[in-house]
Structure formats: structure tokens, C-alpha cells
Amino acid sequence: MPEGLRAVEAAARTHDVSVDFTEFDFASAEYYEKHGEMLPSDWYDVLEGFDAILFGAVGWPDVVPDHVSLWGSLLQFRRGFDQYVNLRPCRLLPGVPSPLAGREPGDIDFVVVRENTEGEYSSIGGRMFEGTDREFVVQETVMTRVGVDRVVTYAFELAQRREAKHLTSATKSNGISISMPYWDERVAEIGARYPDVDRDQFHIDILAANFVLRPGHFDVVVASNLFGDILSDLGPACTGTIGVAPSANINPERAHPSLFEPVHGSAPDIAGKGVANPVGQIWSAAMMLEHLGHAAAGQSILDSIESVLAERSADVVTPDLGGAGTTTSLGAAITERIG
Numbered sequence: 041m042p043e044g045l046r047a048v049e050a051a052a053r054t055h056d057v058s059v060d061f062t063e064f065d066f067a068s069a070e071y072y073e074k075h076g077e078m079l080p081s082d083w084y085d086v087l088e089g090f091d092a093i094l095f096g097a098v099g100w101p102d103v104v105p106d107h108v109s110l111w112g113s114l115l116q117f118r119r120g121f122d123q124y125v126n127l128r129p130c131r132l133l134p135g136v137p138s139p140l141a142g143r144e145p146g147d148i149d150f151v152v153v154r155e156n157t158e159g160e161y162s163s164i165g166g167r168m169f170e171g172t173d174r175e176f177v178v179q180e181t182v183m184t185r186v187g188v189d190r191v192v193t194y195a196f197e198l199a200q201r202r203e204a205k206h207l208t209s210a211t212k213s214n215g216i217s218i219s220m221p222y223w224d225e226r227v228a229e230i231g232a233r234y235p236d237v238d239r240d241q242f243h244i245d246i247l248a249a250n251f252v253l254r255p256g257h258f259d260v261v262v263a264s265n266l267f268g269d270i271l272s273d274l275g276p277a278c279t280g281t282i283g284v285a286p287s288a289n290i291n292p293e294r295a296h297p298s299l300f301e302p303v304h305g306s307a308p309d310i311a312g313k314g315v316a317n318p319v320g321q322i323w324s325a326a327m328m329l330e331h332l333g334h335a336a337a338g339q340s341i342l343d344s345i346e347s348v349l350a351e352r353s354a355d356v357v358t359p360d361l362g363g364a365g366t367t368t369s370l371g372a373a374i375t376e377r378i379g
């Protein structure tokens with residue numbers, strides 16, 4: 041987060057943009073340890089007045105069960121502020137080797153548009169007959185017409201603005217026989233309004249295989265909440281490291297603040313060692329500036345990220361990129377070059 045903030049400040053300075061930050065300590069496991077909950081009861085009113093939320097990664101499974109920390113924070117923000125689009129670009133950058141043989145920068149460049157407020161992430165269901173041999177659990181998937189249509193429409197609009205004008209839908213209507221045929225039906229109906237956008241669909245299993253086998257096929261990939269979650273870790277893995285992947289949780293109507301955060305989690309295995317790749321956080325901050333109408337400032341951050349990574353300086357880049365650098369060395373190199 042400090043590296044993300046420094047990059048925003050540098051871009052704002054060089055582009056004459058004024059940015060005010062307010063920092064909050066809630067939505068963290070440390071806050072939970074002190075208060076027994078992730079958020080204060082007035083969190084909605086406190087955050088609602090802001091233009092955007094720049095969010096770090098949350099989760100400390102040794103201290104707070106993951107479903108408690110995430111349902112008590114990030115998932116509340118996404119739902120409360122109706123951030124129904126989760127935009128997750130995935131691009132193979134110069135200087136970042138792909139684990140897939142023979143892929144060069146330019147070969148992988150797609151965006152996952154993930155449904156972000158419903159779908160498989162529902163709290164409808166329950167556990168019954170606990171502790172008996174009849175014990176069972178049920179958890180429902182919810183797809184509303186409004187919920188599916190708005191994210192699919194957003195994805196088609198995005199595809200139409202991109203050069204390749206190609207949209208892929210992630211489905212599983214062969215096995216998940218109620219919700220996924222409904223998803224397909226909505227995608228087909230909405231797609232008919234975008235005759236200039238090429239449309240295809242894959243079942244999620246073979247879609248995952250194709251991310252690895254021919255990632256260049258994809259341009260805009262629209263997916264339900266869970267499928268989008270999985271694809272947006274797999275995509276960045278194909279582009280070298282999940283440490284660079286950004287995301288924008290967007291309320292397109294701008295009725296509420298949107299939230300910008302890296303795709304990765306709190307990385308407990310390396311937390312506190314100072315070696316986490318800051319690019320996911322910094323790139324997310326660039327998406328925030330673009331969302332707020334400061335496209336040039338956002339672009340200056342992205343240009344700087346690309347130029348620093350392209351050099352692959354072993355002292356600067358973090359271990360996930362094959363270097364011996366630190367969060368600070370990589371963050372500072374990017375910030376210094378902005379503008």
C-alpha cells in the first residue's frame with residue numbers, strides 16, 4: 041500500500057491533479073483482534089462520501105477464519121457499494137517471462153470481466169442436522185436478470201471499444217443445469233445487440249485449459265463470480281506472476297465509490313519480509329486514477345511500470361520476477377520514473 045500511495049502522489053504531482061487521502065485501519069485482521077469485528081457499524085456512511093477506495097489485501101487465516109474476514113470486509117464493500125463489475129486486465133509485460141513456452145509481450149492481452157455481487161458467492165443456504173449422520177449443507181447460487189444483464193452488457197460495451205472486438209463467455213451449462221443455461225441465454229440475447237462483437241463460449245474446464253494452451257485467443261472474457269475469480273488468478277499466472285495483477289471493483293453508475301485492489305491476497309508466506317511485488321497495488325492505483333477521470337496520470341504510472349520491468353534489473357525486481365530486489369526497491373524505481 042505505501043508503494044501504491046507513493047505512485048499516486050507522484051503521478052498526481054506531475055499531472056497537476058489534487059488527491060486527498062484519508063486512511064482507515066478497519067477491514068484488517070489487526071482491527072478484528074482489537075474490536076472483535078472487521079468493520080465499525082457506520083462503515084457504509086464513513087466510506088460512501090469518498091470518490092474511490094484504494095484497498096490492500098486482507099486475510100490472516102491464523103487469527104481470523106477467512107470467511108469471517110472476507111465476508112466482514114471486502115465482500116461487504118463490493119455488495120454495499122454495488123460494485124458489480126470486477127475488471128481484471130491480464131497482460132504479458134516486457135521483461136516478465138511467461139511460464140508458457142514461446143510467449144512474447146503482446147501475445148497475451150485480455151480482460152476478465154467478473155460478475156462481482158451475486159452468483160456462487162451467496163449467503164443463502166445453511167447447515168442442518170449438525171453432528172448427526174444426516175448432517176448436510178446447502179449453498180445456493182443466485183443469478184438475477186438485472187445482475188447478469190448489467191455485467192454482460194458492460195463486457196460487450198468494453199469488447200466493442202477494443203480492437204479485437206471479441207467476447208468469450210465462461211459457462212458450464214452442460215453440468216450446472218439451471219443457472220448456467222440461464223447465463224448462456226442472457227449472453228446470447230444481449231450479444232445479439234452487438235453484431236460487431238465476435239462471440240464465443242467455452243465450458244469453464246476447457247476454458248481454463250485454453251488460457252494455458254492459446255491465451256492469445258482471448259480479448260474480453262465475461263464470467264460469473266466464482267469462474268471469474270478462478271480465471272483472474274490463472275490469467276496472471278500465465279503472464280508470469282500474480283504479483284502484478286490489478287483489479288477494479290466498479291460501480292459504473294458512479295452512485296457509490298468504486299474500489300481498487302490487487303488481485304492477490306495477503307500472501308501470509310512472505311508477509312513482513314519486504315519482498316512482495318508492489319506492481320499489483322500500483323497498477324490498481326493507476327486504474328483508480330483512470331476511473332476518476334485522470335487517464336493521463338494513470339497512464340504515466342503504467343508506462344513507468346512497463347519501463348522498469350522491461351529492464352529486469354536483478355537488484356530492483358522482486359523474487360517472484362526472478363530478482364533479489366524488495367517491495368521498496370521496485371516501488372521506488374517505478375515512482376522515480378513517473379512523469
Ligand code: NAD
Nearest residue numbers: 097098099100101106283304305306307309310316317360
Ligand atoms: P495469495 O494471493 O495471498 O498468495 C498466493 C501465493 O502468491 C503465495 O505464495 C504468495 O506469496 C504469492 N503472492 C501473492 N501476492 C504476491 C505479491 N504481491 N508478490 C509476490 N508473491 C505474491 O493467496 P492465498 O494464499 O490463497 O490467500 C492468503 C490470504 O489472502 C487468505 O486469507 C485469503 O483469503 C486472502 N485473500 C485476500 C484477497 C483480497 O484481499 N483481495 C485476495 C485473495 C486472497
Ligand code: IPM
Nearest residue numbers: 099110114115269272303305
Ligand atoms: C479476489 C479474492 C476474493 C474473492 C476472496 C478473498 C474472497 O480471491 O478478490 O479474487 O474470492 O473474490
Ligand code: MN
Nearest residue numbers: 269270273303
Ligand atoms: Mn481471487
